Amino acid sequence: MKRSTRIFLTISALLILASLGTCFFGQRYAVNQIPAETLSQMEDDDWIGVEWMERGMYVFIFAVLVGLIPLIRAIVNSFRRTVVG
Secondary structure: OHHHHHHHHHHHHHHHHHHHHHHHHHHHHHHHOOOHHHHHHOOOOOOOOHHHHHHHHHHHHHHHHHHHHHHHHHHHHHHHHHHHO
């Protein structure tokens, strides 16, 4: 049980790092795909790369759900011990 908890928490931490990298580097990648002359003429470039941020948020949500698995297992096991014991 402790080993699987450690594995789930490690996977969750790695996924959180991946989500942060996806948000940060994906947005930079999207901005770099626009030619410089077009980018200089744009007044509002806030929305460039928003799809990468959305993907990063999905990965983050998945990471949180993976991180909640050990907590849910611990709660279920404590209820089982209470009912049985």
